[in-house]
Amino acid sequence: MVNLIIDGKNVTAQKDTMVLEAARSAGVNIPTLCAHEAISRSGSCRLCVVEVKKGNRTRIVTSCLYPVEEGLIVDTRSERVQNVRRLVLELLLARCPKSEVLQKLAADLGVDPHPRFVPDTDKGKCILCRSCVRVCEEVVGVSAIGMSSRGSHKTVGPPFKEASSVCIGCGACVYVCPTGHIVMQSTGDKRKIWRRTFKMQACEKCGKYFAPVDQLKFISKKTGTPYKELAVCTECR
Amino acid sequence: MKKIANALDLRRVQEDLKKNFDPNKKMVTICAGTGCRGYGCIKVKEELEAELQKQHMDVEVRATGCFGFCEKGPLVVVHPEKIFYQQVKIKDVPDIVSKTVGSGEVLEKLLYRDPYTKETVLKEEEVPFYKKQHRLVFGQNGMIDPTRIEDYLIIGGYSALAKVLTGMTPEGVISEVKKAGLRGRGGGGFSAGVKWESCRRAHGSPKYVIGNGDEGDPGAYMDRSLMEGNPHSVLEGMIIGAYAIGASEGYIYVRNEYPLAVLHLTLAIAAAKEAGLLGKNILGTDFSFDIHINKGGGAFVCGESSALFASIEGRAGEPRAKYIHAVEKGLWDKPTCLNNVETWANVPIIINQGAEAYASVGTERSKGTKIFSLVGKINNTGLVEVPMGITLREIVYDMGGGIPNGRKFKAVQTGGPSGGCIPERLLDLPVDFDKLTEVGSMMGSGGMIVMDDRSCMVDVAKYFLAFLQEESCGKCVPCREGVRRMREILEDICAGRGKEGDVELLEHLSTGVADGSLCALGGSAPNPVLSTIRYFRDEYDAHIRDHRCPAGVCKALITYSVNAEKCTGCGLCVKVCPVQAATGEKKKPHSINNDLCTxxxxxxxxxxxxxxTVE
Amino acid sequence: MTNVSEIRKKTKLIVKKYSGDKSALIAVLQDIQEAFNYLPKDALATAAKALGIPVSRVYEVATFYTAFSLKPRGEHVVKICMGTACHVRGAAAIQDKMERTLCIKPGETTPDRKFSLETVNCVGACALGPVVVINTEYHGQMTMAKVDKIIGKLKEGGAQS
Structure with a gap:
């Protein structure tokens, strides 16, 4: 076990725990957008930064990626930390002015849109945190979507900005997206996501459309379960 | 080349090569660096060879590594007298061959002429550009054909490797490098010896050694010259480093824009392998080490270590948080020691000279020499290798020959996009790692861009931010979005749309971007803005308050007019103007319509x- | 124009050269670009399959690095150096002039596929600044007048000076 101090509190945590988790377990809330339990971490949103002091050295680190250390002194709301968080939110509000999640987070932290930044109109609600790409690769295992270009031209989506042939329409990306950027429309026997329309499977028992055929085929192939067994929704199973 | 069996055999090979090389032999060397190639030196070389043959002279013409004095290329030296000719043209070749090579006659018109004393200078080392230099790493370039390993061996090449493999323990090597005080030449200035030691101690295998040749700082090209001009010195340093660290594999990551460097390194690796100086059982010992070359894809961020690893691994060059250091978990998550190619080239020198002699050059905490590329508004553009601690003034005026066209010095930009602009009043600053950081800039890889009174400092800040916005990997918010917003504000200021309070806003954004960014690219991105605000605040104010660009650069804030006293009415401006803004009758003063003028x-x-006139 | 089957065949040969090593992706793409002067979509798909890398990842790498082009490039690739030394010596004016002369912006190719215009962040030939690199040839101390001359020559189909 490792002993450290977070915002003045003595905290004990398992070795290899990240500061973010150690803080949460001690009741200290650190805001994050891109740290999701289902996927690996990238440290891209920068909201979870904290100030750590080790010996005489103080620095700003990403709490979702920084492992606890014996004797570490963590300040989760120092002036420098708050300054970074405020800036990150101002920048994200200017990028995604329509994101309700960001608006609420900003309101909670007392941040207003910066009047000097002209809001973007072409970025949707995407903050480019890569969570969707990670879940598609690490959890679903199809890598249907990815990033393209770099810097301020970076975007997320299927390659060549076309409908992806490997996407199974599972919607895991929608689930992990922190800002509600990815649009998935399920109407009757159709589901639309990432420029593709998927045919939905009707539950053989209750008749409700519950999952894309492609997704069930994918699961069937991966697990060896006959398709027929999968064509029943979870409630009827 | 035959395989060299052991250290003794290496000495024999070197001796034999030396015996067969008569220092009094006639020879012509011609600089074949990228600068001189741009001036057409390859055609001059071909012409020299053809002319020598025509005049029945059996004289070697050697295309060598870069001499450094790029301003005056193509550069030619006639040996053994070492007569130094500059700006040699094809039409000069017959005279050089018949007169200088043939009968030792000096061609006055091709000699360097001091612009102040108007006197000519016969030899390279007497040219003011070279006089104050201390060419440890670069000095041999002019004698080496970089495609021939023999040329490197003849000047004692690979002796340091032999010394290390036969008489030094890995710990001994590390202690020597530490004692020499060698600091990383790529930017950070971290102690090379300390890095090596941590990497040696780290658990995990295999261990990797990497030469960073992804010279990305705009305005810096010393690494290019080194890789092109003396590739074996980089290899030798890396092999010694690998032995010290316990690494079995190495990579050199070369910038995509440097095809000649890739070619020369590839040839050097093949030659070193054939000679038994690289590969299995180097010089007959148990030590084996191999080097691969990776070509970059055109991404500045790949100069950052974790992004560079990602690129070698075949991924997009996105940095990752480095709370576990690369010496423990680097390439493929294995212990990795990454140093800049110039750092590696210093290693054989330290081993050959001994740490003490090496450390006798430089300042207290910055030892040895540093190669700078002196470029921009400077008379003598080129690469200078100077002892650490020399003043900026000596570099700019004594070597660089001052500012062209009688203009006034304004600033020197060092450290690339992570660095800053240093004003005239700090010209007596001794140049070393710490002093440059103290004044808000940094050493970086060694670019020195000189600016005169016609360079707008707000424009320069905008330039760097535009560069960084383009080169940001886009992974983290402060760098991707913050640098873009900072650039937008600078764009506004240069376009006359600046607002009161913009400078303070830029400072505020700078703090957040520097503190909040994931890697050093974003962390240091505000430096060009902060340093120009710090030293040239008046220029920002002139743009914002008076809508004036004092340097006459920002298009929206300047007007063109014709000075009627000077104008002869020749009509040239009327002819070249793409928008018909310049008008006038022949032989009468012309005028420019600023509503049309772009x-x-x-x-x-x-x-x-x-x-x-621009106002 | 190269046809699809030829693109696939050539790409497979390139991947084979690197023994299908996934980490060689960037080198593979460099070779593909050298073979076709750009990265054809079919080549990327073929390379992805042969290397066992998702197409999305190959596309990410291909669009991340500026050395790669997903569009066919012109016969002459004109690269304007945007390094600091060139910038302070007036690279922006050269760029404007080049855009006017070729009637395209950086990243574009003329309709006759004769020229592509690109900017590059320093080619490391600062002594020659402002520099324009056309194909592999360096043109130093560029002026607006020189732009007309050089491009004029190339338009006529003559050799570069």
């Missing part, structure tokens, strides 16, 4: 009478 500068370039 300030493209075509008229200024065309005017032979300096009659167009």
């Amino acid at each position: 300030r493209c500068g075509a008229c200024i370039e065309s005017c032979k009478f300096d009659a167009i």
Whole structure:
């Protein structure tokens, strides 16, 4: 076990725990957008930064990626930390002015849109945190979507900005997206996501459309379960 | 080349090569660095060879590594007298061959002429550009054909490796490098010895050694010259480092824009392997080490270590948080020691000279020499290798020969996009790692861009931010979005749309971007803005408050006019103006309609009478 | 124009050269670009399959690095150096002039596929600044007048000076 101090509190945590988790377990809330339990971490949103002091050295680190250390002194709301968080939110509000999640987070932290930044109109609600790409690769295992270009031209989506042939329409990306950027429309026997329309499977028992055929085929192939067994929704199973 | 069996055999090979090389032999060397190639030196070389043959002279013409004095290329030296000719043209070749090579006659018109004393200079080392230099790493370039390993061996190449493999323990090597005080030449200035030691101690295998040749700082090209001009010195340093660290594999990551460096390194690796100086059982010992070359894909961020690893691993060059250091978990998550190629090239020198002699050059905490590329508004553009601690003034005026066209020095930019602009009043600053950081800039890889009174400092800050916005990997918010917003504000200021309070806002954004960014690219991105605000705040104010660009650069804030006294009415500006803004009758003073004028500068370039004024 | 089957065949040969090593992706793409002067979509798909890398990842790498082009490039690739030394010596004016002369912006190719215009962040030939690199040839101390001359020559189909 490792002993450290977070915002003045003595905290004990398992070795290899990240500061973010150690803080949460001690009741200290650190805001994050891109740290999701289902996927690996990238440290891209920068909201979870904290100030750590080790010996005489103080620095700003990403709490979702920084492992606890014996004797570490963590300040989760120092002036420098708050300054970074405020800036990150101002920048994200200017990028995604329509994101309700960001608006609420900003309101909670007392941040207003910066009047000097002209809001973007072409970025949707995407903050480019890569969570969707990670879940598609690490959890679903199809890598249907990815990033393209770099810097301020970076975007997320299927390659060549076309409908992806490997996407199974599972919607895991929608689930992990922190800002509600990815649009998935399920109407009757159709589901639309990432420029593709998927045919939905009707539950053989209750008749409700519950999952894309492609997704069930994918699961069937991966697990060896006959398709027929999968064509029943979870409630009827 | 035959395989060299052991250290003793290496000495024998070197001796034999030396015996067969008569220092009094006639030879012509010609600089074949990228600068001189741009001036057409390869054609001059071919012409020299053809002419020598025509005049029945059996004299070697050797295309060598870069001499450094790029301003005056193509550069030619006639041996053994070492007569130094500059700006040699094809039409000069017959005279050089018949007169200088043939009968030792000196061609006055090809000698370097001191612009102040008007006296000519016979030898390279007497040229003011070279006089104060201390060419430890670069000195041999002019004698080496970089495609021939023999040329490197003849000057004692690979002796340091032999010394290390036969008489030093890995710990001994590390202690020597530490004692020498070698610091990383790529930017950070971290102690090389300390890095090696941590990497040696780290658990995990295999261990990797990497040469960073992804010279990305705009305005810096010393690594290019080194890889092109003396590739074996980089290899030798890396092999010694690998032995010290316990690494079995190495990579050199070379910038995509440097095809000649890739070629020369590839040839050097093949030659070193054939000679038994690289590969299995180097010089007959148990030590084996191999080097691969990776070509970059055109991404500045790949100079950052974790992004560079990602690129070698075949991924997009996105940095990752480095809370576990690369010496423990680097390439493929294995212990990795990454140093800049110039750092590696210093290693054989330390081993050959001994740490003490090496450390006798430089300042207290910055030892040895540093190669700078002196470029921009400077008379003698080129690469200078100087002892640490020399002043900026000596570099700019004594070596660089001052500012062209009688203009006034304004600033020197060091450290690339992570660095800053240093004003005139700090010209007596001794140049070393710590002093440059103290004044808000940094050493970086060694670019020194000189600016005169016609360089706008707000424009320069905008330039760097535009560069960084383009080169940001886009992974983290402060860098991707923050640098973009900072650039937008600078764009506004340069376009006359600046607002009161913009400077303070830029400072505020700078703090957040520097503190909040994931890697050093974003962390240091505000430096060009902060340093220009710190030293040239008046220029920002002139743009914002008076809508004036004092340097006459920002198009929206300047007007062109014709000086009627100087204008002869030649009509050239009328002819070149793409928007018909310049008008006038022949032989009468012309005029420029500023409503139409796009300030493209075509008229200024065309005017032979300096009659167009920018205000 | 190269046809699809030829693109696939050539790409497979390139991947084979690197023994299908996934980490060689960037080198593979460099070779593909050298073979076709750009990265054809079919080549990327073929390379992805042969290397066992998702197409999305190959696309990410291909669009991340500026050395790669997903569009066919012109016969002459004109690169304007945007390094600091060139910038302070007036690279922006050269760029404007080049855009006017070729009637395209950086990243574009003329309709006759004769020229592509690109900017590059320093080619490391600062002594020659402002520099324009056309194909592999360096043109130093560029002026607006020189732009007309050089491009004029190339338009006529003559050799570069």
